[in-house]
Amino acid sequence: MMEDMHVVxxxxxxIRAMLQVMLDANLEPPRFADRRSSFLVTFRxxxxxxxxxxxxxxxxxxxxxxxxxxxxxxxxxxxxxxxxSDYQRLNRVNTMxxxxxxxxxxxxxxxxxxxxSRWTSYTLQVLQELPEQKFLLLDxxxxxxxxxxxxxxxxxxxxxxxxxxxxxxxxxxxxxxxEGSLRREGERRWARYRLA
Numbered sequence: 368m369m370e371d372m373h374v375v376x377x378x379x380x381x382i383r384a385m386l387q388v389m390l391d392a393n394l395e396p397p398r399f400a401d402r403r404s405s406f407l408v409t410f411r412x413x414x415x416x417x418x419x420x421x422x423x424x425x426x427x428x429x430x431x432x433x434x435x436x437x438x439x440x441x442x443x444x445x446x447x448x449x450x451x452s453d454y455q456r457l458n459r460v461n462t463m464x465x466x467x468x469x470x471x472x473x474x475x476x477x478x479x480x481x482x483x484s485r486w487t488s489y490t491l492q493v494l495q496e497l498p499e500q501k502f503l504l505l506d507x508x509x510x511x512x513x514x515x516x517x518x519x520x521x522x523x524x525x526x527x528x529x530x531x532x533x534x535x536x537x538x539x540x541x542x543x544x545x546e547g548s549l550r551r552e553g554e555r556r557w558a559r560y561r562l563a
């Protein structure tokens with residue numbers, strides 16, 4: 368009624384303007400909650416892309432990520448989890464783009480997926496070791512902990528430990544060996560990895 372009387376602007380134009388201003392200022396977008404009898408808007412008073420966040424992101428420079436995915440990682444650093452709708456709100460994209468980007472983050476190993484369908488959520492899968500700012504994926508940390516406890520690990524033991532397929536286990540073990548964390552003994556099926 369107020370719009371028809373030209374007392375207010377077009378419906379929703381203020382929210383679009385507010386979102387753009389917050390995005391330009393590198394602030395996290397507001398969170399909206401419609402509670403039928405009331406409408407709650409939550410603003411977080413902190414800049415997402417501050418120098419500390421950028422320095423933290425730089426450790427993943429070797430991973431192919433787009434700007435939206437980088438922003439999601441910073442968001443996950445400050446929150447327990449992110450959902451598809453959170454990603455849409457954060458990056459102002461549709462559900463398809465959000466889903467593709469989130470699946471891409473899972474494939475990098477930096478993010479873990481929990482649940483399925485509309486109950487899917489994602490958590491950060493990175494441990495940070497100070498002061499070197501080196502990061503370990505949780506799977507890598509589990510492998511190293513297993514080797515410390517048992518003395519060595521095989522591909523079969525790695526698959527059982529992490530509940531992953533042959534390709535993922537091989538990738539992780541070879542990566543840890545290439546980085547110098549593990550030392551490989553034996554070839555092919557008889558390969559066993561020990562602490563370097």
